[in-house]
Amino acid sequence: MTDPQPVPPAQPADPGRGPSVVNRRSVVVGAGAAAWTVPLIVAASRASASAVSGGAPAVVVSEVTGVRRTAFGGIVDCAITFTNEGPVDATALSVVVDFVVAVPGTSVAYGVDDVSAPWTSSPYTVTAGNFSVTFVRAGGLAASQSDTLRFTINSAMGVGNIVVAAPTTTPTGANTGATGVWGDEAAVDVDITSISSPLDNGNIFITFKNNGVVVAPNQTVEVTITPTTGTISYSNAGDDNPEFYTVSPSSVAETSSPMTLRFSSPLPIERDVSKSFSFFIGQSGTGTISATVTEPTSANNNTEVGSYL
Structure with a gap:
């Protein structure tokens, strides 16, 4: 008789861009380093189809915008893009938008108009001065298909946040939400202020700052590393x-091609406040690091470029 076999077992506020900033869109910077572990809580952020097992949709929300018309200042044109990155059709799709x-002083006339087909909207509800609407897309959203929901809201002045929950689908999927801003386009400005890799050990440290006039309810920083x-x-x-910081993807095998990591925080960042995060890469040479805040989306968000040794 054979014997049984054993069973295997906060970061201080950033001083700003400083005089070294030559161009808002691309600046080489450096200093400081740190390291961290991947948290267990998953934030709403972009997700790839490779992260989703077969048999479920993966509807990803992106490009959340709401820009006040220049000629008709009381009308705000809003847009939200939905992409099913999963391998399975979503036969039903709905989403709650807050x-x-x-x-303070922002003017809002509740409700939405001019909803693009095949979307429909529910009557709004109001809680603590904010309003919420549920949108439904007739026919759901097929695998690999994208669609942009367009509609208007009424606001004569001021700014606010558009908070898009993770969509609800049939069948239930690995869906993710996102955030944006409605009102004056210049309201959002979340900038990378520092990229550094001071030692030849793969530690990379990135700081960003909310230079806008609104609170950024959550943030996603897209970092591309190119050998x-x-x-x-x-x-x-x-x-x-x-x-509560998270990163996607959770790992990247050794490669000589560029890799992109998305770091997300579900916690708000107030005006004039900085946040920092760090991570470690395996490396056998040198290369560049590019970082951009992609959520909340804004043309004002900068891109900065640093390097690793």
């Missing part, structure tokens, strides 16, 4: 980041 007043020589890989972060 319109949050972010700056100039050798290879790079990513398998984990360290243990020094703000709570």
Whole structure:
């Protein structure tokens, strides 16, 4: 008789861009480092189809905007893009959108108009001065299909946040939400202020700051690392980041091609406040690091470029 076998077992406020900033869209910077571990809580952010197992849709929300018309100042044109990155059709799709007043004095006439087909909207509800609307897309959303929901709201002045919940689908999917801003386009400005890799050990440290006039309800920073020589890989972060930060994808095998990581926080960042996060890459050469805040979306958000040794 054979014996049984054992069973295997906060970061201080950033001083600003400073005089070294040559161009808002692309600046080489450097200094500081840290490390962190991947948290367990998943924030609403962009997700890839590879992260979704077969048999479920993965409807991703992106490009959430709401810009006040110049000629007709009381009308705000809003747009939200939905993409089913999963391998399965969503036979039904609905989403709850909250319109949050972010700056005192903002004027809002509740309700939505001019909803683009095949979408329909529910009557709005109001809670604590903010209003909420449910949108339904007739026919759902097929795998690999994208659609942009367009509609208007009425607001004579001021700004607010558009908070798009993770969509509800049939069958239930790995769906993710996003945020944006409605009102004056210049209201949002969340900028990368520092990228550094001071030691030859793969530690990379990134700081960004809310230079806009509204609270950023959550944030996603897209970081692209491009080898100039050798290879790079990513398998984990360290243990020094703000709570609830997450990263997608969770790992990248050794490659000589560029890799993109998306770091997300579900916690708001107030005006004139900075946040920092750090991570570790495996490396066998040198290369560049590019970072942009992609949520909340705004043409005012900058892109900065640094390097690793």
